[in-house]
Amino acid sequence: MQKFIPPIISSIILALWITGMAILSVQNATPISLKFIGFQSIQIPVGIILSFSVSIGVIISSILLPPLFNLGKMKDHQEDF
Numbered sequence: 629m630q631k632f633i634p635p636i637i638s639s640i641i642l643a644l645w646i647t648g649m650a651i652l653s654v655q656n657a658t659p660i661s662l663k664f665i666g667f668q669s670i671q672i673p674v675g676i677i678l679s680f681s682v683s684i685g686v687i688i689s690s691i692l693l694p695p696l697f698n699l700g701k702m703k704d705h706q707e708d709f
Contacts (some may be wrong), residue, residue: 649679657674
């Protein structure tokens, strides 16, 4: 039973985040442009920028977080020897 709780909690958090992002993007449909180190993008609606940044964050965290969780397990096993 306890193995099912973390996926359910993470699914609820992700669903709430997507719902909030959808509400925010509908209310702010004005196009904006991003500026970074002198470069400026074309004007894009806020919802598209939010969805790209959330998806990039989810992809990066799914790549980087599992090895960090395994580091703690590896340290516990090294102390046994």
